[in-house]
Amino acid sequence: MAAPPEVSAGPDLAEAGAGDAAVPGGVIHRREGQPFEVHLDVFSGPFELLLGLIAKHKLDVTEIALAKVTDEFVAHIRTAQQAARDWDLSEASEFLLVAATLLDLKASRLLPTQREDDEEDLALIEARDLLFARLLQYRAFKQVATELGERMATVGRIFPRDVGVEDRFSRLLPELVMGVAPEQLAAVAAQAMVPKPPPTVGIEHLHAGHVSVREQAGLVVARLRRQPRCSFRDLVADADSTLVIVARFLALLELFREGVLAFAQDEALGGLDVHWEGPAEGAVGATEIGSEFDEGDPAPAGPGGET
Amino acid sequence: MTQAGTAGGDGTPPSDGAGEEQVAFDINDFPGGARAAIEAVLMVVDEPVTEAALASALELPTEDVAAELEALAEEYTSQHRGFMLRRLAGGWRVYTRSEYAPVVEKFLLGGQQARLTQAALETLAVIAYRQPISRARVGAVRGVNVDGVVRTLLARGLVQEAGQDEESGAVLYGTTDYFLQRMGLDSLDELPPLAPYLPSDDVLEELAAEGHA
Amino acid sequence: MTQAGTAGGDGTPPSDGAGEEQVAFDINDFPGGARAAIEAVLMVVDEPVTEAALASALELPTEDVAAELEALAEEYTSQHRGFMLRRLAGGWRVYTRSEYAPVVEKFLLGGQQARLTQAALETLAVIAYRQPISRARVGAVRGVNVDGVVRTLLARGLVQEAGQDEESGAVLYGTTDYFLQRMGLDSLDELPPLAPYLPSDDVLEELAAEGHA
Numbered sequence: 001m002a003a004p005p006e007v008s009a010g011p012d013l014a015e016a017g018a019g020d021a022a023v024p025g026g027v028i029h030r031r032e033g034q035p036f037e038v039h040l041d042v043f044s045g046p047f048e049l050l051l052g053l054i055a056k057h058k059l060d061v062t063e064i065a066l067a068k069v070t071d072e073f074v075a076h077i078r079t080a081q082q083a084a085r086d087w088d089l090s091e092a093s094e095f096l097l098v099a100a101t102l103l104d105l106k107a108s109r110l111l112p113t114q115r116e117d118d119e120e121d122l123a124l125i126e127a128r129d130l131l132f133a134r135l136l137q138y139r140a141f142k143q144v145a146t147e148l149g150e151r152m153a154t155v156g157r158i159f160p161r162d163v164g165v166e167d168r169f170s171r172l173l174p175e176l177v178m179g180v181a182p183e184q185l186a187a188v189a190a191q192a193m194v195p196k197p198p199p200t201v202g203i204e205h206l207h208a209g210h211v212s213v214r215e216q217a218g219l220v221v222a223r224l225r226r227q228p229r230c231s232f233r234d235l236v237a238d239a240d241s242t243l244v245i246v247a248r249f250l251a252l253l254e255l256f257r258e259g260v261l262a263f264a265q266d267e268a269l270g271g272l273d274v275h276w277e278g279p280a281e282g283a284v285g286a287t288e289i290g291s292e293f294d295e296g297d298p299a300p301a302g303p304g305g306e307t
Numbered sequence: 308m309t310q311a312g313t314a315g316g317d318g319t320p321p322s323d324g325a326g327e328e329q330v331a332f333d334i335n336d337f338p339g340g341a342r343a344a345i346e347a348v349l350m351v352v353d354e355p356v357t358e359a360a361l362a363s364a365l366e367l368p369t370e371d372v373a374a375e376l377e378a379l380a381e382e383y384t385s386q387h388r389g390f391m392l393r394r395l396a397g398g399w400r401v402y403t404r405s406e407y408a409p410v411v412e413k414f415l416l417g418g419q420q421a422r423l424t425q426a427a428l429e430t431l432a433v434i435a436y437r438q439p440i441s442r443a444r445v446g447a448v449r450g451v452n453v454d455g456v457v458r459t460l461l462a463r464g465l466v467q468e469a470g471q472d473e474e475s476g477a478v479l480y481g482t483t484d485y486f487l488q489r490m491g492l493d494s495l496d497e498l499p500p501l502a503p504y505l506p507s508d509d510v511l512e513e514l515a516a517e518g519h520a
Numbered sequence: 521m522t523q524a525g526t527a528g529g530d531g532t533p534p535s536d537g538a539g540e541e542q543v544a545f546d547i548n549d550f551p552g553g554a555r556a557a558i559e560a561v562l563m564v565v566d567e568p569v570t571e572a573a574l575a576s577a578l579e580l581p582t583e584d585v586a587a588e589l590e591a592l593a594e595e596y597t598s599q600h601r602g603f604m605l606r607r608l609a610g611g612w613r614v615y616t617r618s619e620y621a622p623v624v625e626k627f628l629l630g631g632q633q634a635r636l637t638q639a640a641l642e643t644l645a646v647i648a649y650r651q652p653i654s655r656a657r658v659g660a661v662r663g664v665n666v667d668g669v670v671r672t673l674l675a676r677g678l679v680q681e682a683g684q685d686e687e688s689g690a691v692l693y694g695t696t697d698y699f700l701q702r703m704g705l706d707s708l709d710e711l712p713p714l715a716p717y718l719p720s721d722d723v724l725e726e727l728a729a730e731g732h733a
Contacts, residue, residue: 045449045450045451046450046451047449047450047451048450048451094450094451094452098450134447134448134450136505137448137505138448138449138450139504140501140504140505141429141432141433141436141448141449141501141504142429142432143504144432144436144499144501144504145425145428145429145431145432146428147499148428148431148432148435148490148499149423149425149428151489151490151491151492152422152423152428152489152490153422154405154491155405155490155491156405156488156489156490156491157405157408157412158391158393158402158403158404158405158408158488158491159402159403159408159411159415159563159564160400160401160402160488160564161349161350161352161390161400161401161402161563161564162353162564162566163350163351163353163564163565163566163614166351166615166616168621169351169621169624169625169628176635176636176676176678176702177635178636178702178703179635180636180641180703182703182704182705182710182711182712183712185641185644185645185648185703185711185712186645186649186711186712186713186714186716186717187717188641188642188645189642189645189646189648189649189714189717190714190717190718191642191717192642192645192646192661192662193646193649193650193661193714193718194718332622332623332626334623337619337620338600338619339599339600339601339602340600342602343600343601343602343617343620344602344620344623345602346601346602346603346620347602347603347616347617347620347621347623347624348602348620348623348624348627349602350602350603350614350615350616350624351616351624351627351628360627360630361627363630364623364626364627364630365623386552387551387552387553387556388552388556388559389552389555389556389557389558389559389560389561389562389563390559390560390563401563403560403561403563403564404556404560406550406551407550407556407557407560407561409545410545410557410560410561410577410578411560411561411564413577414561414565414573414577415564415565
């Protein structure tokens with residue numbers, strides 16, 4: 001499993017603390033003779049990019065006319081995928097989620113429908129509001145972070161006197177209470193020395209609910225075994241929330257990586273077909289599927305599937 | 308080592324002296340009085356010291372100690388001293404004055420102090436305002452995986468583990484006293500309010516109403 | 521791992537700035553002038569500072585710095601401050617004024633019983649089982665900078681310097697007899713084996729594989 005990429009580094013960002021409202025419009029800025037690049041050190045997430053695009057087009061965040069921004073966002077993702085094939089999956093999924101929401105929004109505006117009580121419409125509104133709410137929240141934290149950065153560079157640029165007592169007082173330091181048995185010390189040492197497991201990324205934060213990618217993977221595998229050729233639409237027909245759809249999609253990606261299924265898509269944005277190529281029964285490493293996503297679930301034993 | 312310990316500039320003894328263990332000093336005997344005694348203690352502390360702890364050592368009422376501390380802080384300022392006395396992270400401590408940071412940094416750190424990246428600042432902000440909070444939730448707010456950034460903040464002592472989420476078992480994070488110091492804050496209550504940066508309710512309502520625009 | 525505070529003790533400035541970005545300050549711009557800048561540095565160093573080191577940091581002639589130091593020392597005395605500035609062992613340092621020693625003692629004695637923080641305990645444990653070990657190695661194991669914690673353990677007499685790493689020249693640390701005594705151990709051989717507390721080999725391998733993938 002690839003370590004998460006350093007999403008933001010570089011002292012060049014320090015000046016962002018100086019009120020530079022960071023217009024990462026430069027992010028999709030085409031350099032001479034170079035393809036689009038993902039400048040992960042310049043922006044660090046879909047919200048950052050989205051805010052940058054919005055700023056570039058001088059749109060208010062609350063402005064709904066996002067068609068242009070949507071196009072650029074999707075274009076950016078496409079080039080990013082080409083540029084970096086080992087894009088961090090958790091990050092990519094976040095981008096995809098934002099892109100999907102934006103596309104939905106755009107599509108709904110292009111289609112002259114007035115289906116007042118259509119469930120899809122409602123879901124769309126929900127998705128849009130969720131995206132905007134998160135965007136607004138992010139913007140608020142971004143702005144307050146600038147303020148914190150300024151405090152750090154001014155009033156916080158102080159050093160405490162931390163000199164320690166003079167020798168003549170050192171015998172007066174309060175008696176140290178150890179209260180630690182040798183066995184406890186051993187336990188503490190062992191714990192400190194065990195390599196820390198790589199941090200996992202949950203998707204539970206995307207929505208309030210909690211959907212297990214592992215469970216969805218099990219379900220998807222069972223269905224595909226019954227019906228080895230199946231459209232993604234069918235696979236998610238019964239999904240009762242966006243989160244379930246996302247979880248199944250992530251499960252499919254994981255299974256794809258396991259080499260037990262193939263995707264077919266005739267045209268961009270067309271229907272996605274899934275072909276089962278795995279064994280008809282038995283485990284397909286499905287125990288690990290989702291371990292990358294399902295925060296809090298007990299981690300299954302056994303290494304991560306590549307073996 | 309006994310002696311009359313009826314301390315207190317205002318005549319109120321902190322305890323009724325009689326029959327009690329006596330202190331080996333009378334605060335009024337000091338040429339610099341209680342103020343200088345407080346200064347002396349401040350020279351040896353390695354963390355912010357509370358008014359109560361000082362009052363107990365000096366056998367003075369807490370209010371008197373608080374007043375002396377305020378007066379000392381003002382004195383340092385008006386005398387343009389290179390250091391200052393501030394109440395930060397819940398207690399009083401001597402700090403270098405921020406104007407002299409370039410000199411102190413040059414001396415202590417051999418140059419510039421490393422600055423936080425924008426990503427680290429944003430992550431720090433989310434943790435500060437939403438603590439205790441899991442990495443996953445911070446990531447949700449920022450729209451990106453923050454594991455690496457949180458590690459940086461941990462290593463810099465700006466955040467620390469603050470328990471576990473009961474449901475998910477995820478580690479929760481909060482800010483440290485060092486964070487307060489670096490922000491020049493006495494407590495988290497003094498963080499600049501977030502509300503002005505958040506959209507007003509009517510904007511949100513408008514958003515909601517605009518569903519079928 | 522960089523270490524703060526190494527400068528000055530031996531009279532060498534931390535860096536001479538040659539080819540480096542110059543620190544952006546003009547001593548005359550400070551409201552308190554050179555004197556306040558000197559005070560700022562003196563307040564936070566724990567080793568006596570030489571005039572030469574100060575002069576270099578402040579970009580001032582050594583004679584001027586010496587004169588300011590003398591003046592400061594006199595000022596503290598005439599103002600009946602609780603601290604003083606003294607030249608000892610070739611360098612200048614701020615000390616508590618001896619008159620106030622009783623107050624300082626009372627304050628220190630009145631302190632709560634000290635417990636090791638979790639960070640200190642972990643660091644101590646790692647040093648105990650991996651000694652002799654450098655601070656950097658401990659930091660790598662714990663995933664954080666441990667300089668401050670090691671200083672605490674040194675001050676507490678629980679660890680001590682135990683040679684130098686041949687390759688890197690880094691100072692190595694080990695535990696003291698006092699540590700053994702406080703743990704109720706006769707020798708380090710009596711430290712309980714770690715094995716029962718470590719996860720099984722395959723779990724470890726897995727962790728290692730994931731961690732370094």
